[in-house]
Amino acid sequence: MGAEVQVSHLTKKFGKQLIWGDVSLTLPAGEISVMLGPSGTGKSVFLKTLIGLIKPDEGSVIIEGVDIASCSERQLYEVRKLFGVLFQDGAMFGSMTLYDNVAFPLREHTKKSESQIRQIVMEKMELTGLIGAEDKLPGEISGGMRKRAGLARALVLDPQILLIDEPDSGLDPVRTAYINQLFIDLNAAIDATFLIVTHDINTARTVPDNIGLLYHKHLAMFGPREMLLSSTEPVVAQFLNAQRVGPIGMSEEKDADQLAAEAGFSMPPLPPITRQLEPSNGMQRRAQRPAGQWCRENGVVPPPGSFEDAVTAPGAST
Numbered sequence: 001m002g003a004e005v006q007v008s009h010l011t012k013k014f015g016k017q018l019i020w021g022d023v024s025l026t027l028p029a030g031e032i033s034v035m036l037g038p039s040g041t042g043k044s045v046f047l048k049t050l051i052g053l054i055k056p057d058e059g060s061v062i063i064e065g066v067d068i069a070s071c072s073e074r075q076l077y078e079v080r081k082l083f084g085v086l087f088q089d090g091a092m093f094g095s096m097t098l099y100d101n102v103a104f105p106l107r108e109h110t111k112k113s114e115s116q117i118r119q120i121v122m123e124k125m126e127l128t129g130l131i132g133a134e135d136k137l138p139g140e141i142s143g144g145m146r147k148r149a150g151l152a153r154a155l156v157l158d159p160q161i162l163l164i165d166e167p168d169s170g171l172d173p174v175r176t177a178y179i180n181q182l183f184i185d186l187n188a189a190i191d192a193t194f195l196i197v198t199h200d201i202n203t204a205r206t207v208p209d210n211i212g213l214l215y216h217k218h219l220a221m222f223g224p225r226e227m228l229l230s231s232t233e234p235v236v237a238q239f240l241n242a243q244r245v246g247p248i249g250m251s252e253e254k255d256a257d258q259l260a261a262e263a264g265f266s267m268p269p270l271p272p273i274t275r276q277l278e279p280s281n282g283m284q285r286r287a288q289r290p291a292g293q294w295c296r297e298n299g300v301v302p303p304p305g306s307f308e309d310a311v312t313a314p315g316a317s318t
């Protein structure tokens with residue numbers, strides 16, 4: 001079962017450069033959360049801070065009662081065992097087969113026999129749709145398969161928290177759709193807490209239970225997907241709907257002149273909220289909620305046409 005991650009008043013600077021300040025949020029146990037934000041807003045730094053690779057200047061990250069921002073190296077070593085991480089490029093060893101890459105953490109961090117290792121590796125390769133590709137080298141396979149191999153490796157130590165950095169980078173929309181379905185299916189199967197950092201609006205709109213947005217050195221909003229997808233808060237609505245009109249500019253926030261020039265324009269109406277992806281094998285995820293529940297419970301009228309799309313859940317493997 002997944003572990004909850006409680007982030008309170010987290011601030012990170014590099015020298016005098018503030019990356020983000022006073023970030024507070026809770027990643028609920030077993031739920032899928034996505035962190036969005038314009039390039040350079042510190043999403044990767046946030047992931048690395050959660051796993052203790054980067055020390056924050058202020059604040060805490062509490063996991064199972066341990067504050068990884070201030071704990072000892074020994075405690076950090078223990079807490080890190082709860083994590084699986086999928087790095088952007090899959091971080092595969094180029095000279096090792098996929099099998100050996102996936103087996104690597106088990107050989108490094110456990111005393112399991114080779115037959116036990118084989119059982120675990122094959123189970124994770126099956127979960128990620130890689131059966132038959134065990135003997136391939138990372139250079140011989142597509143980017144999508146490399147990501148899935150990275151995912152299989154992130155799963156071998158049975159993580160309670162899975163951190164995934166830009167899974168869509170370098171993937172075409174079809175491969176991205178497959179890996180998104182795989183996240184939903186995996187979450188149903190292993191019940192871990194997921195945090196996905198992405199730029200992909202379609203991923204943000206269809207995969208997570210919760211969405212966060214880092215912008216202009218702070219957390220603009222974090223909450224249930226329907227809260228953000230129905231939000232008219234300008235930064236949130238602009239980013240989630242990929243609009244040019246709004247406070248986010250080409251490189252940083254727009255200056256006063258640009259905003260004044262746009263004063264006569266209004267943001268286009270919010271598009272319908274699409275249904276969230278569901279597990280392809282009919283399983284129920286713990287965090288799954290009926291479509292529209294958050295809106296109903298909070299008296300929010302969703303944009304017209306919301307939740308009317310038919311869901312066709314493709315299989316997780318190619």
Ligand SMILES: Nc1ncnc2c1ncn2[C@@H]1O[C@H](COP(=O)(O)OP(=O)(O)OP(=O)(O)O)[C@@H](O)[C@H]1O
Pocket residue numbers: 014019037038039040041042043044045046
């Ligand atoms: N170790 C470091 N030392 C100094 N500055 C760093 C370090 N790591 C990251 N930064 C800076 O922190 C800022 C945020 O970087 P980060 O990679 O987290 O952004 P991001 O939101 O993930 O961007 P992108 O979406 O483009 O991947 C950048 O200005 C980067 O140069």
